[in-house]
Amino acid sequence: MEATRRDFLDYLIGGSILAGIGGFTYPIVKSLAPSKEELKTSVVRVNIKDLETFGVKVVSWKGKPVLVLKLPENFEWKGDLKTEDNIKVLKDKKIFALIGICTHLGCIPLWRPKGDADFHEPHLHCPCHGGIYTPYGDVVAGPPPASLPVPPQKIEGNMLVIG
Numbered sequence: 180m181e182a183t184r185r186d187f188l189d190y191l192i193g194g195s196i197l198a199g200i201g202g203f204t205y206p207i208v209k210s211l212a213p214s215k216e217e218l219k220t221s222v223v224r225v226n227i228k229d230l231e232t233f234g235v236k237v238v239s240w241k242g243k244p245v246l247v248l249k250l251p252e253n254f255e256w257k258g259d260l261k262t263e264d265n266i267k268v269l270k271d272k273k274i275f276a277l278i279g280i281c282t283h284l285g286c287i288p289l290w291r292p293k294g295d296a297d298f299h300e301p302h303l304h305c306p307c308h309g310g311i312y313t314p315y316g317d318v319v320a321g322p323p324p325a326s327l328p329v330p331p332q333k334i335e336g337n338m339l340v341i342g
């Protein structure tokens with residue numbers, strides 16, 4: 180069967196439509212994909228070999244401050260809790276990461292491993308409005324409405340892999 184002039188025009192129009200759709204959707208799809216810079220920082224590996232008990236390391240993950248904490252083997256939170264999302268997933272972990280952005284208005288909570296004058300247990304203290312979090316990032320007191328977010332993480336040898 181021989182291709183007619185009509186078939187040729189159909190192919191031409193069909194090809195133009197496909198090229199138009201591709202030209203329109205490609206920039207949209209490309210803008211949704213993570214940038215090379217984002218991919219570089221989407222996984223952060225933190226050496227935890229030299230992290231002391233009650234120590235902290237602050238790293239950046241996806242542009243956010245992340246606190247890597249190490250608690251003693253037998254650490255147990257015995258105080259009150261306003262939120263308890265994190266203790267359920269972190270209580271058996273000795274080393275873990277929390278996103279260090281206060282859930283009230285976004286300040287960076289400070290690690291107080293020995294407590295302070297107002298609160299004698301190890302805790303995270305938000306200096307902006309006095310929010311207090313457990314070492315697991317659950318709220319104990321103050322205005323924060325939610326626990327600190329827990330990023331995806333796993334331990335591989337001496338490294339905590341975040342992301």
Ligand code: FES
Binds near residue numbers: 283305308310
């Ligand atoms: S920003 Fe942390 S308590 Fe307000």
